[in-house]
Amino acid sequence: MRIIVIGAKGDIGQAVCAELGARHELVMAGRSSGDLRVDIADRSSVEAMYANAGAVDAVVCTAGDVHFSPLADFTSEDFMSTLREKVMGQVNLVLAGLERLPDGGSFTLTSGILDREPIRTGASAATANGALGGFVKAAAIEMSRGLRVNVVSPGLLDVSAPKYGSWFPGHDPVSSRRVGLAYDKSVEGAATGQVIIVD
Template sequence: MKVLVIGATGTIGSAVADVLTAASHQVVRASRTGPVVVDLDDPATLDAVFSTVTGLDSVVCCAAHGPLVDLESVTDEEFAAGAQAKLWGQVALARRAIRLLPDGGSITLTGGTFSAPLARGSLGALINSGLEGFVRNAAAELPRGLRINLVSPGWIRETLEGMGADGSDGTPAADVARAYADLVEGTARGRIVRF
């Protein structure tokens, strides 16, 4: 299977690309910099990647994040910009992939999970809920046996350790990556995998 992994230089994305490569899939690694460029803030890069990378069977997006913002002081513009890449960028990616993937193709997006209310997490909660609703409903609308799913990781062990925090509160990136691989290789539609 030929799989485009967007965000392939990040902690989760690189682990996903490695797991899929180890399973003998042909993986095209994309990121904001490098030979295959995708920036979810720039729809033109989505069009460009789909015109140059052909023959894809699956698209996996591990890119983008929603910033933590102070609900009381954030401006409307900052709030909208915070949702642009992770929410609207992934929706734009999925809409393009739907038109270009073959029958039975797969799209896997990335949300997030808060185990409890998080200070400055209202925007992130909005984005994650929006992605979950989009995936659940889009799965019922997709033509030609196409599938769409969402992985919603919480804290990643390696990220916590990189921040100088206790990594034991996070899930190893390799464990999260296996969930992406299971969705790419499986038959699930509209599934939300939370960690």
């Protein structure tokens, strides 16, 4: 398969590429790195990415900025920026890709553990993660031509723990290998409308 991976340079993106890159052709995309440039929060940028990518069989997104702040300090715009970047950015990839992917193609999005296991300062991330889970469940029942959509919801990755572990007290990091396999399950498997949890 030929697969676009958005956010390939991040910790989750690298786990995805390590797992899928051995068997598939990967087209890496990102805001500032990769084969293609894309700002997923901008629908026209997403459309341009698809046009420049050519034929692809699957799309994997591990990108989406999130704002962290104590709840009392959050503004409406802080929440909206997270929703634009992490939720609508990934929704844009699906909406713009519906007519681009071939029969049986798939979209794999990324949420995270914080809607299940919240942390202080993580209210907007938890909100975004829950929204993505709802989106894939609803979108899957309307997709035609055998198209599929899932969202992977990983815990804190082992490789991310040195940098972010103090934000996640009591969390047991998950292996990058297991996270990569979850994306493999979504891309190469048959599931659709699923939240694939790795914790």
